[in-house]
Amino acid sequence: MSQFRIPGRPPMLGTAGVQIGAPVSSTAWRAAAESWYYTAYSGAQVVATTYPNVSIASASRHDFSIRIFKRAPVLEYEWVFIVRTTAVASSTLTVLNILTGATADFTIYDTIAQSRPLVMRDPLLAQTAKGADNLTIGFSCPDAYVIEAIACYEVPRTLAISTNLHDPTIDGVDTDDITMGWLALKGQIAGDNGRMLNSLVGKIDEDHGTRSAHFHWVAPYAVAVADSTAFAIATTAASGAPDNVFHLGVPVLSRAWEVTTSTGLVTATKNVQVAALMKCDASTNASLRVTASSGATVTLTHTTAVTTWTWRTGTLAIHTEDIDDPLGLRGGAWDDLTFAFWRSSGAGTCYVAGIAVYEFT
């Protein structure tokens, strides 16, 4: 069955008579419906894109943990890796999805900067609620290699399963059962249909519009199955002189968000979640402060003094896009994040093996 039920080339947005002060025409409804429809099927949506650029000489399995936010109940992921050998012309890389147990073997080559992406599909997963999740992926290879990039995409799909369209808590609509084209083209949007449509738009916005891959950085947190700090960022810095995790600011911009006035003024900031995979030596605590150049700050703490890896999370307000700026910058300036990492107490070493910044609403 075709997933595009509205035939022909749709009109460009903004030319369909959807204007403030103008009556709402059936053409306008159609444009809105098509916007929704194509958004729903506009392709796989990235949930993480990261560039570890890690050189690995050991044949032992090296595991990464990636903190993501699933924007809707996810059934499948598509992973894309860029990996190359460094000591031999070619070798075999085994990738293990630790969540599902799926494995795949790939032949990798020593083509620097031209590595071919290795695509691995997860098998059908049990449907789970939207929300933050930790994906873990392992690599092993008999020869030395470099992991240049790891990306994870949600696979295009119908958006939800509910058929109770009058329930405002529904997660969306199964587009195999209901076509927004039918709904819009009737041109007879009554109260029930309008309410239903708005519920759908609102819920799908929450599920689908979320910008889930603002920033990810990862390093192996386990080698040969056991926890490892060999690749992590390590610090014993004091609070007064913390380590700067990245020497450049990390630019982030949230999608344009809620209109607050009738003139269409969009709120200037939106909360995102920041997360860090942290670990400390015994009786040692760590802090990681994230500061946006737009002003907000949040400090993640690893205070339980446990020696196992734990994702710590916090909330940070970042700039939303200014849709009228040529580059979307608010006030003409990039909103850059800085990450300061220090030992807050104890005498041991503190580690970070993963950082993630993602929208969660």
Next chain:
Amino acid sequence: MSHAPLKGFVASSLRYVTKLGPLSTAAAKCVLNNAIQLNEQSAQVRIKWIGRTTGDYRGPDTVAANTWQLVFSDQIILARRPNLRAFPMRVRLAGSISNASYTATFRVVVGAESYARLHAVAGPATYGDVLEFTSTSTTIAWLGGGLLTMDPALSFETARSMQALNTTTGALGTRMVHSPFVQVWTRTTNVAGVPRLGGLVVEEFASDT
């Protein structure tokens, strides 16, 4: 510019839609605005690589003066808009050169392999899918930003088939996705000056005319 009349999402519009009453014009406009805004919000971050330290950069394997060399290549999956075009892409690049006496030039290109290199290394950076940055500093820094637009006709060369779920019961089918390469090419004016790529940001952005 935004195509949504209110340039943002009206999250509170539900209050305009009474439970059993007719749909008012105001409520309808909110719904329409939100539906269009939803599409524009689907723009996603595609590449965000930041070298962690000053020594974490990408350069050419071998250096030759005035010769374009590939230092970064990644394949991404793009969203498509109702007119079947890709979103314009907001690009920011960080780089430097090992010797401040010379100039490093960086060109970012997004497209199918069949033409990405041709566009990147063509004389002046005149293609819409190519952005150029330069550095004469030995310190890696953000070199600026720009908006990059894929040629809508050429973008179809980036299409590939992808397995997809047609129903929530798990039936599998296929669909087309646009999956171009993002590449960075560098050039130096002298072999004594080695270009260093220290960061790259490529984000879809709902700004178009």
